[in-house]
Amino acid sequence: MAVLVTGALGQLGGELCRRLGREAVGVDVLAGTDAAGAAASLHVGAENRPFQLQRLDLTNRRQVLETIRRVRPAALINCAAYTAVDQAEKEPERAEAVNATAVSNLAEVCAEVDCPLIQISTDYVFGGQSLGRPWREDDQPEPQCVYAATKLRGEQAAAQWTKHIIVRTCGLYARPSDARAKNFVRTILRFARHGRTLQVVNDQHCTPSYVPHVAEAVLFLAGLGDRGLPAPWGIYHVTNRGQTTWYDFAVEIVRLAGLDVPVAPITSAEYGALARRPSYSVLDTSRYHAVGGPQMPDWQTALGEYFSQQSDFASS
Template identity: 40%
Template sequence: MRIFITGAEGQLGKALIKELLKSRQNFEFKLMLTVLNEVSWNSLYNWMYENNLLDERAEITALDITDYYLVRAAIESFMPDTVINCVAYTAVDDCEDHEEEARLVNETGVKNLAMAVKNIGACLVHISTDYVFDGNGNIPYKEDAEINPINVYGKTKALGEKVVCENLNNYFLIRTAWLYGEGKNFVKTMLRLAENNKVLRVVSDQTGSPTSAMELARFIIYLIQTKQYGVWHGVCDGETSWYEFAKEIMRLAGRDVEVIPIKSEEYKTKAKRPHYSVLSNAKMHKETEFGIKAWTDALKEYLDLLKL
């Protein structure tokens, strides 16, 4: 299988690289890993070297997905069976002031990939978000739930979803949430703050499903070996608040830090956040044999790896 991964330098991209190259897979593959620019190329190469991941099955190249002709040339040169799009403009608050730039990446870039994939008859895996929902409910959102984003980030990601669904038949559109892996994320931020603070104030009225990038990568690798195309939710099982998430991080990490719950109104952000954006894994459990970890178990695995 020839797999083309965009945004390979990000948290999910690195998780996919690790899972494919370090774990025993039951299929042969070749990877084209694309990054934003030369700086990202050097960064990813050094990371792969440090993690003993340099492999003849994996090649790195720079690619701007907002340029259709570059995208088409790169994909037609490699001729992948599957393209996994991990690129997104994910700075939620920054999107409020840079909607045009966010839309260029989250909609136009996705359309460029979809058109190039369609031209060669390949499959596209596109990653979306819980933020396409308004968060006004109190039960987990299923794949066919009505979307109603409440911030610019969610709106641009919803436009990207529309592009995929309207232009392709062979696609996996996977929504995930509260992702953490190798890079900047909530878990590392909490651990860093705990180094110099004995008290942390964390929002308690936003509920979601913390998701390990490694678990999501495993689910993606499972799906691309099937023909079960369509929309999927891929999050670690269970739900929690940012407050309870932070408490569990401190408990598992053995940090003597007091975590105090606060309301969203006490932690002002430019972009509005959904209060309840839990994604349902019911379809995953019913229609696949993939067993995704509970968020607490995945967090323990992640923290154990950080210690190593």
């Protein structure tokens, strides 16, 4: 039986599909691209294993029900999302449709075909007053922006079906070979190579996480790793270890890239993003490790691994 992975052209969905290979049916909205071309562009790096890619717009309820009834997957991993955090402030209905309403439809049809639903969520569901320690799964979420609020409603929708696993993660960056990926590391490298002085916020504390590590953890929790059994249903926090700020992360990126570009710390208020981000969204990953999840390297080691895989810095 297949594993259905939504958001197959995205960072995490693509990594999962390449790992699962022929076991995966990857689906994505495939906006402005043909499936064959998109699939070919995804086949990157030594980790690549070919997988099926199909067009599916998650906001089309009829298509969603039809596809899942036809595929009858062994598990569904929902990596698709409206992830443009600032743009979501201007398009709350679109964000709601993908991040919340679509998940409600997925949960309904997963229950119908008895398929576990693995829903990927975000550290941004937290954002209220910090408790002075990393957030635990049962701490009270308090989203600060439209994206975060829609993702939280997505979690609640997924939890309507008993067989759910919600994975909250943070600051994803895909392998350097994933040329489609949009993430902080690539943005910093692009700006730095153009010799631009970088100004990066230094008052948001979190744990940027490397997609291959998160993908391995997701497969473990879903029972698709070596263990072969899903973890107990519920919420899990999965990130690399440690914590940093976007400023310190940027300094490390520039250093590892061997670039000589000044990086200046600024405040979130000075940066003036449209959407409000949490000042502290470090996640406590004890529960994931308590169920035997593979050890997550710390964020510095993870970033080092990214650079060790980047044979051609200029293309990132």
